[in-house]
Amino acid sequence: MKNRNVKDPPGSGLQTHIQGALFSTDVESEVPTNDSTSDGIELISFRELVPEINDTGYLTHAIFAYPAKFIPQIVRYAITTYTKEGDWIVDPFSGSGTVGVEAYLCKRNAFLLDLNLLLNHIMPLKIYSGKERLREAELHKLLVSMRESKNQFIPSWSNVAYWYPPETLEVLSHYWGFINSTDDSVYSTIVKSALLKVSKRFSYTEDRTPKLARSKRKLKAIEELLKENWREQLDEMIHNHSLKTLRCLNEFVMYTQQHQSEVVPEVQWHGGVDSSYFAVPRECDALITSPPYLQAQEYIRSTKMELFWLGHTEEEIRELSRLEIPYRKADRIIQTETLDKVKGMLTRDDLQKRLDSYFCHTVNALENSMNQLKPNAAACIFVGNPRIDGIMVELWRILMEYFTERGFVFEKVYEDRIQTRKLFGARKNKNPDGMKSEFLLILRKETTCQTSAQHRESAFGDKESPSRVPRKSPDNDAS
Numbered sequence: 218m219k220n221r222n223v224k225d226p227p228g229s230g231l232q233t234h235i236q237g238a239l240f241s242t243d244v245e246s247e248v249p250t251n252d253s254t255s256d257g258i259e260l261i262s263f264r265e266l267v268p269e270i271n272d273t274g275y276l277t278h279a280i281f282a283y284p285a286k287f288i289p290q291i292v293r294y295a296i297t298t299y300t301k302e303g304d305w306i307v308d309p310f311s312g313s314g315t316v317g318v319e320a321y322l323c324k325r326n327a328f329l330l331d332l333n334l335l336l337n338h339i340m341p342l343k344i345y346s347g348k349e350r351l352r353e354a355e356l357h358k359l360l361v362s363m364r365e366s367k368n369q370f371i372p373s374w375s376n377v378a379y380w381y382p383p384e385t386l387e388v389l390s391h392y393w394g395f396i397n398s399t400d401d402s403v404y405s406t407i408v409k410s411a412l413l414k415v416s417k418r419f420s421y422t423e424d425r426t427p428k429l430a431r432s433k434r435k436l437k438a439i440e441e442l443l444k445e446n447w448r449e450q451l452d453e454m455i456h457n458h459s460l461k462t463l464r465c466l467n468e469f470v471m472y473t474q475q476h477q478s479e480v481v482p483e484v485q486w487h488g489g490v491d492s493s494y495f496a497v498p499r500e501c502d503a504l505i506t507s508p509p510y511l512q513a514q515e516y517i518r519s520t521k522m523e524l525f526w527l528g529h530t531e532e533e534i535r536e537l538s539r540l541e542i543p544y545r546k547a548d549r550i551i552q553t554e555t556l557d558k559v560k561g562m563l564t565r566d567d568l569q570k571r572l573d574s575y576f577c578h579t580v581n582a583l584e585n586s587m588n589q590l591k592p593n594a595a596a597c598i599f600v601g602n603p604r605i606d607g608i609m610v611e612l613w614r615i616l617m618e619y620f621t622e623r624g625f626v627f628e629k630v631y632e633d634r635i636q637t638r639k640l641f642g643a644r645k646n647k648n649p650d651g652m653k654s655e656f657l658l659i660l661r662k663e664t665t666c667q668t669s670a671q672h673r674e675s676a677f678g679d680k681e682s683p684s685r686v687p688r689k690s691p692d693n694d695a696s
């Protein structure tokens with residue numbers, strides 16, 4: 218491991234000069250770094266630090282695809298370094314629940330929140346608490362019944378016919394009709410996860426881009442497929458995906474039976490929750506999270522095909538999209554030294570508003586969880602250094618500046634160079650190089666700091682029940 222002084226942050230200074238020669242990056246627009254912190258940045262590779270995980274999709278991690286997922290090594294490192302068995306970990310941006318799975322495997326409890334409703338569908342499979350191995354014969358029986366079923370389910374999606382040829386839509390709606398009306402069991406949930414994959418594959422949207430995108434290439438591919446034995450291919454894909462998931466769950470059962478003690482960890486999840494306005498109802502021993510990206514990611518839009526097939530309505534999805542960070546109004550302006558410098562360099566009004574919105578709601582959500590941390594607990598926040606109009610935004614430094622003014626102490630920041638994932642590198646924008654590094658910021662709650670639960674207890678005599686944070690959302694009155 219190497220130590221580097223924060224005066225020379227990654228992605229700025231020397232490194233940017235080299236990039237500048239290749240991609241003519243606007244070096245003038247670099248934000249000068251803050252000299253006030255004397256601790257170093259620790260340059261590490263989480264993959265190397267956690268050699269016991271040599272496959273990022275091990276056990277149930279790869280059952281669902283999700284944009285900007287944590288690699289489990291980062292979460293494992295934070296859990297083993299900053300928590301102990303039996304602790305409660307909170308993640309206000311839990312996405313596909315990587316923190317929940319790792320917490321469960323490491324015998325910690327977890328409280329997960331995310332705006333995306335998909336979390337509620339993902340978690341029952343990713344954390345399967347059954348003790349018996351699942352039977353392949355049972356799965357086969359369900360698949361046979363599904364193929365013979367006459368039920369039908371058409372998603373409440375006005376545009377659905379735009380995304381499917383009539384032939385595949387007809388078959389998929391019969392399969393979903395069967396599975397949505399079957400009693401909930403682990404087997405039907407396994408089949409649902411396979412149907413989600415197949416419903417994307419047999420649509421006009423590109424398989425590999427997260428957002429819905431009807432491309433000429435995919436239209437042609439589907440046209441060709443329909444000339445072949447597409448129905449057999451579709452059934453085979455459902456069968457193979459279902460079987461693969463069942464086997465992952467069996468490995469999960471074997472692993473937990475070997476490693477778990479008497480006390481089974483508790484993982485609670487709440488998809489469809491706006492963390493910016495949600496009061497975390499319990500005290501926690503650590504926060505481990507990765508906030509949304511500053512660049513257009515649009516998690517709800519990226520997963521809307523899945524949400525429609527799972528029975529969610531257009532109205533529900535529209536409501537959630539309006540609450541997504543950073544596509545909503547700020548209700549307060551966050552100020553820190555570094556953030557003010559970035560804003561001073563931005564000439565575009567819309568980008569200033571984007572930054573205001575991003576920091577307002579990201580900080581609200583972090584604060585709602587961090588208020589519930591016990592004294593001395595660690596907050597582990599994983600972020601990149603995105604650019605906005607060519608200007609680098611050091612997210613970890615801005616968050617560090619904000620929270621060290623409010624009862625937290627800066628402990629360290631780890632830098633992990635991205636090895637295999639290409640985030641935004643392919644875009645034709647002012648950041649042709651994409652992000653090179655990601656950072657794990659570690660803050661510690663000061664020992665004198667009260668949690669908001671303790672605060673409420675002393676003020677009201679007893680604990681308040683979970684409630685929304687009493688801050689008025691400006692989004693509610695946006696017309």
Ligand SMILES: C[S@@+](CC[C@H](N)C(=O)[O-])C[C@H]1O[C@@H](n2cnc3c(N)ncnc32)[C@H](O)[C@@H]1O
Binds near residue numbers: 333542
């Ligand atoms: C970087 S992703 C988290 C991925 C996660 N760490 C994982 O491993 O799957 C950020 C998440 O923030 C969520 N998000 C965006 N706006 C939100 C809000 N207002 N409240 C709660 N979650 C929100 C997105 O739905 C997305 O899942």
